[in-house]
Amino acid sequence: MEPVILARSGRSTPGRAVIDWAAHEAQMRGVVLRVPHSPSREPVGASVIVCGVRGDDDAPPLRPGSLSATLVGTAHGPVVLVPDLLATSRRRAGVTLGVDARAPSDAALGFAFESARLRGVRLHAVHAWALPAGAAERPFGVPERDRAAWEDHEVQLLGDALRPWREKFPDVRVLEDVRLLSPTEALLHCSEHAALVVVPHDSGTTVWKEAARALLRRATCAVAVVPS
Structure with a gap:
């Protein structure tokens, strides 16, 4: 089965909320979570691609040239952007x-x-x-x-x-x-x-x-x- 890929630019470590969300998604789907060791702007072969809201490159989300915009523009599957200040409660289910x-x-x-x-x-x-x-x-x-x-x-x-x-x-x-x-x-x-x-x-x-x-x-x- 295709993995969930946690995308990053390589210049910073994804926030804990991003990592936890990607790991939970992989567990629910029964697939592995793959974290590229090198900067990856166009991950391939993923069921879901996950990255931070700012794309881990400090660029505003979906700004041309940012990691998030590149992923959204080139990915063949869902790209999930996760904020660091993720609100978690039963009301948000x-x-x-x-x-x-x-x-x-x-x-x-x-x-x-x-x-x-x-x-x-x-x-x-x-x-x-x-x-x-x-x-x-x-x-x-x-x-x-x-x-x-x-x-x-x-x-x-x-x-x-x-x-x-x-x-x-x-x-x-x-x-x-x-x-x-x-x-x-x-x-x-x-x-x-x-x-x-x-x-x-x-x-x-x-x-x-x-x-x-x-x-x-x-x-x-x-x-x-x-x-x-």
């Missing part, structure tokens, strides 16, 4: 997933469901949406029935996106959450009680990268960025 119900990421969905299953916790699936273009400019505002109809449609989209995964992971409890917010705002609101937040990464868009950056700036939980 769940897994929160950002979902674009119009173009769901199978990779992110699969990782989130598997992570929730391994931990025996609930998966909080968050879909952010916005009013149709021009709706907010209506002279008398948006009628409540229109807004309700649009929201019902978003709820249906999220349900459709999650259905095959709920069937594949029947033992995972799922909270479906549709929010009239940006992805960044929605995940910030919903991450307060999460032990792990899963964010899809699509090189063709920036919305989820912005959400990941915002989460990591104030992270007290692990954030997994999963390439589509």
Whole structure:
């Protein structure tokens, strides 16, 4: 089985929280934890790559050229960034997933469901949406029935996106959450009680990268960025 790799730049030792998180992840998955002795910017052959929020190179998370940005941009699997001041409590046990119900990421969905299953916790699936273009400019505002109809449609989209995964992971409890917010705002609101937040990464868009950056700036939980 593929190992969990604890990535580092070689210039500093990963914090205890990072090491403990990687070791626990490897134990849950029944794989070995591999720590490269030499600086490794593009680990290969890993089920999960783990590094500190600042990438152990003192660069802000996901800043171009930083270890975290390099890993996220080149890895073929999940990259988990773990803050040194990791908040651990029973209130922070769940897994929160950002979902674009119009173009769901199978990779992110699969990782989130598997992570929730391994931990025996609930998966909080968050879909952010916005009013149709021009709706907010209506002279008398948006009628409540229109807004309700649009929201019902978003709820249906999220349900459709999650259905095959709920069937594949029947033992995972799922909270479906549709929010009239940006992805960044929605995940910030919903991450307060999460032990792990899963964010899809699509090189063709920036919305989820912005959400990941915002989460990591104030992270007290692990954030997994999963390439589509």
